[in-house]
Amino acid sequence: MNRFRQFMYGRYGLDTLSQYLVYLALILTLVGTITRFNILINLSYIPLVFSLYRMLSKNISKRTQENNKFMAVKSAYQHKFHQFKDKINGSKTYRYFNCPSCKQKIRIPKGKGKICITCPKCRTEFIKRT
Ligand SMILES: [Zn+2]
Incomplete structure (x- = not known):
């Protein structure tokens, strides 16, 4: 555990964007397995590798910027989704x-x-x- 902590020292680690990239990889793998579209399973490596790259990156400011952009887009979509949900519930x-x-x-x-x-x-x- 100490060696891992030493290895991760100064590295960016996990954030929301990396978390969502892992989810995307899992979904692609699952859908690829169910539908037997092997290309989806191969494609799932892209977000997975990108997520790992981000977690192990030492360029913390750049990774923070990426995550902030992602969070802005995410909250905009969440807002639109909630507006849509409210409109349906209130119709x-x-x-x-x-x-x-x-x-x-x-x-x-x-x-x-x-x-x-x-x-x-x-x-x-x-x-x-x-
Ligand atoms: Zn007016």
Whole structure:
């Protein structure tokens, strides 16, 4: 254990991007095994080797930059996914409109009839049926 610790000293180690690369390799291997597409199993070595390279790398600032970029992309997709999930969950009780002037998305409860909606962002008023 001490030798391993010594070996890893000054190296980048595991981060979220490397973790996801390992998951990707595992998924590729699994799908390749189930579907018998051997090319997927061979392709799974790419993220695995890249992940190992990142973990053993001594260029910590570069690896941190890569991980930060990955985290930014990941959180953007997570945000979009949550918005989509909220829209599906709320589609029975809410209607969604876009403001005609600033395109801001506005959520209005259903079943209120024809109402005047005021955009919370630009204060434009427009009439819609909910
Ligand atoms: Zn607006």
